[in-house]
Amino acid sequence: AQTVTQSQPEMSVQEAETVTLSCTYDTSESDYYLFWYKQPPSRQMILVIRQEAYKQQNATENRFSVNFQKAAKSFSLKISDSQLGDAAMYFCAYRSADGLTFGKGTHLIIQP
């Protein structure tokens, strides 16, 4: 079974600064997909970014990018130019055919 670990229960960043959220996972598969989801106070889960394990290039979506280290089984999320609307819980997730395995989340606080 896959496991996903987020070691930072809470992170705080000044508005307009950059922050990195950590995620590690464990799997015996060679091809898989990893995701970051955002859960704002509304509790709606919103997809932030997706990474395909067989792709060397790190995924990027506007201010959001990942640092994917396959050998180290690490998948961190970098948020540049942090905005107040980025404040939320962030979940790292591993995708298998059965569904998603989630980490416990990181609560991101944006300081104005």
Add this chain to the structure above:
Amino acid sequence: DGGITQSPKYLFRKEGQNVTLSCEQNLNHDAMYWYRQDPGQGLRLIYYSQIVNDFQKGDIAEGYSVSREKKESFPLTVTSAQKNPTAFYLCASSIYATEKNIQYFGAGTRLSVL
């Protein structure tokens, strides 16, 4: 608009009562999923369905049941056998049940015990 609709938004259960949470999608997705979220925790998979009339247990299926009679609908019943049902329940769907397909989520149902 296309999307996933969960109802009700809030639900209360009495001791010994079964309750059903609704999940409807108009995205024409084959696969649907139910997750449970407890405070300070990530989501855990309860049940999933890859196609109509087929479903499989997830990591925490005990005390829950589902049906998939229509492609658009995947209701979850929380039975009296579920001793700790208070949680936030999220339904999701994806085009197919393969690793590369993104899961999209509904807005959730908060279930509490009276």
